[in-house]
Amino acid sequence: MTQELRAVEWTGNALSLIDQTVLPHATEIRRIDGVDALVDAVQRLVVRGAPAIGAAGAYGVALAMIEGEREGRSRDEVLAAVARVRAARPTAVNLMVCVDRVMTRFDEGLDAVLAEAAAVQREDIGANRAMGAYGADWLVERTGVDRPLRILTHCNTGALATAGWGTALGVIRELHARGLLEAVYVDETRPLLQGSRLTAWELAQEGITHYVQADGAAAGTILSGRVDAAIVGADRIAANGDVANKVGTVGVALACADAGIPFLVAAPTTTVDLSTASGADIHIELRGEDEVLEWAGVRTAPPGSRGHNPAFDVTPARLVTGLVTERGVLEVSAGEVPADEVSA
Numbered sequence: 001m002t003q004e005l006r007a008v009e010w011t012g013n014a015l016s017l018i019d020q021t022v023l024p025h026a027t028e029i030r031r032i033d034g035v036d037a038l039v040d041a042v043q044r045l046v047v048r049g050a051p052a053i054g055a056a057g058a059y060g061v062a063l064a065m066i067e068g069e070r071e072g073r074s075r076d077e078v079l080a081a082v083a084r085v086r087a088a089r090p091t092a093v094n095l096m097v098c099v100d101r102v103m104t105r106f107d108e109g110l111d112a113v114l115a116e117a118a119a120v121q122r123e124d125i126g127a128n129r130a131m132g133a134y135g136a137d138w139l140v141e142r143t144g145v146d147r148p149l150r151i152l153t154h155c156n157t158g159a160l161a162t163a164g165w166g167t168a169l170g171v172i173r174e175l176h177a178r179g180l181l182e183a184v185y186v187d188e189t190r191p192l193l194q195g196s197r198l199t200a201w202e203l204a205q206e207g208i209t210h211y212v213q214a215d216g217a218a219a220g221t222i223l224s225g226r227v228d229a230a231i232v233g234a235d236r237i238a239a240n241g242d243v244a245n246k247v248g249t250v251g252v253a254l255a256c257a258d259a260g261i262p263f264l265v266a267a268p269t270t271t272v273d274l275s276t277a278s279g280a281d282i283h284i285e286l287r288g289e290d291e292v293l294e295w296a297g298v299r300t301a302p303p304g305s306r307g308h309n310p311a312f313d314v315t316p317a318r319l320v321t322g323l324v325t326e327r328g329v330l331e332v333s334a335g336e337v338p339a340d341e342v343s344a
């Protein structure tokens with residue numbers, strides 16, 4: 001069952017990652033025992049999803065220390081290695097937040113760093129469980145539907161994307177556990193297929209009825225009344241409530257607004273970045289052109305075509321009906337996330 005799934009696991013002196021680039025066709029574990037390998041794994045999406053890369057980054061500090069000791073590196077060299085982990089991907093703020101949190105214990109030594117990284121992981125699982133309950137309560141009340149719900153989701157926000165259980169997918173799993181879920185419409189999530197490969201895999205393991213659809217089908221599914229709500233995760237939420245999430249999310253939000261159905265964002269408070277004023281200030285990762293010009297390694301676009309491949313987009317706060325964190329549901333369309341609801 002997926003609640004046992006651990007995308008990121010510390011094994012004593014190395015990180016063990018489920019390789020998300022080969023799922024669902026193969027379940028392969030990668031052993032990561034150095035910073036170069038970790039940065040590569042984060043950048044190739046072997047490990048992905050904002051909270052999961054946060055947890056991997058937290059353990060990355062320990063890896064940098066162990067490697068530094070092994071290779072006889074100076075303190076400055078170890079700090080430079082930590083900085084490379086922190087910068088491996090730019091959009092999900094969880095990576096920076098988790099590395100910075102663990103670094104507060106750096107001078108106490110490896111055991112303290114490992115204890116802090118384990119706390120990051122443990123707290124994320126707890127946050128996901130809380131979000132699941134708050135989000136399910138809110139959806140039932142807000143949709144006002146007296147039959148099991150039909151939900152649309154985008155990308156993968158499950159156990160694979162977190163330390164365990166899931167954010168948006170955690171809410172979906174909670175609805176299912178309560179007998180309140182009819183089916184999930186899963187956007188395939190081009191170009192790397194986190195929806196059709198990873199979300200569908202997790203839902204299949206839970207025995208949850210789901211339909212994989214092309215991203216281009218999402219707006220029609222919403223406008224034709226097939227779903228009662230959409231729920232997605234987030235990589236960074238700005239102080240004004242704008243949400244950066246997997247590319248394609250803003251189209252889902254626009255269609256929900258037009259259809260008058262809830263668009264719910266589920267994310268732990270570690271994803272809220274009050275130092276970023278608005279979505280316009282969020283660094284959106286631009287990935288390699290080949291991801292959109294090729295299909296399974298075979299070129300599909302004609303020679304001479306260029307690719308535009310932003311990994312994320314920004315959904316304006318006005319389109320977000322609710323933001324569920326581990327502390328409850330906020331309605332942020334007024335344009336400001338209340339700092340006391342999301343600060344440590």
Ligand code: MRU
Binds near residue numbers: 045156167194232
């Ligand atoms: O590029 P990815 O696969 O790391 O993008 C992941 C997403 O956009 C998720 O929706 C987000 O990180 C939330 S995961 C709980």
